[in-house]
Amino acid sequence: MKRSSEDLMLPARDCLDRRSFLKLGLVAGTLRPVAADSREAKVAIVSCKSYGPPVEAAMSKAFDLLGGIGRLVKGKTITLKVNLTRSGRGFVRVQNRPPGETYITHGDTVMALCTVLFREGARRVRIVESFPDARPFEDGLTEAGWDVPNLLSLGRVELDNTRNLGVGKQYATVKVGSGGYLFSSFELNHSYVDNDVFISLSKLKNHKTTGVTMTMKNLFGITPNSLYGDQAVSEDGVAGRGRLHFGSRWQRINFPGQKEGSFSLDAGARIPQIIADLCEVRPVHLAIVDGITSISGGEGPWVGSLNLTHPGILLAGLNPVATDAVGTAIMGYDPAGGRGTAGFPRCENHLLLGQQRGLGPTDLSKIEIVGIPLDKARSPYPA
Structure with a gap:
């Protein structure tokens, strides 16, 4: 396992130094990418009833309602974290609907977002996920239903499976500024620090353990399987992160950056704390939630009883907590x-x-909601 020296970021051309990186939660350029001041939190709700061409127009409208994203992305390297969660059976359909319409990031939302980003002047977009598969990442995206050739034709698009080092030479050790709930630092793939702007794109879903899952929970997947997965420590590891989830195994494992002491064996306490630590260590500058169609009752087909949902909306905000709060309210x-x-x-x-x-x-x-009023956007999920 290769790691950077203590508190050292990767020395890449586009990489921010550590001081600048830790300041990202407050200021980046002329915008405040993470609106920690609640008076500045703004979330856009726009209508989007189907995938395909309507998604790009809806994305553009949402960003316009936020005041535009040109100043945030122009000339910048963007890291876009998607969600490609799956079971050991691969990507399976839910009630005869494809995975992108139910529980993973839909390829059309990625196409639409990248199109808008390049139109607004983004220099490079790197699409990332810790995908538990040794095959080329492009193969997994194709299996997920994405049109990879069209995606790559949009501009300087890079695909990076962050389950291990990927194309990087060493991991970056990134501290949790507050000291953290359960982790004081994390070892991350270079793609999560070698960028100017970080975007989290998620579904509007329930989660068996965390209740809801949107742009914050999406960051659970920035932890590399090679270090935090069931086959750690191994660069060839493709197993999931069961050992991060299952409390019965927690106290027998020393994860990179784990704080000393005894932690709860209750996943319902531990996982939310890990999510908060990850959101602090890797600030989200733009949070987007796909509520066009989704599922309720859990996060994927392995959970059991699921129901299809069709809220018909997209959410976007510059603050992940505020954005997920509005999404949670939409769910009832x-x-x-x-x-x-x-x-x-x-x-x-x-x-x-x-x-x-x-x-x-x-x-x-304390959140300014623009676009569709919240009461008109509500699409209650089961209690």
């Missing part, structure tokens, strides 16, 4: 609810944990 839950409430029946609320670290607000009265 209280984004500030505690453990045992409808949205978080068996877990701590990772949105609240993020708020406690100053990462953004969960109080809807």
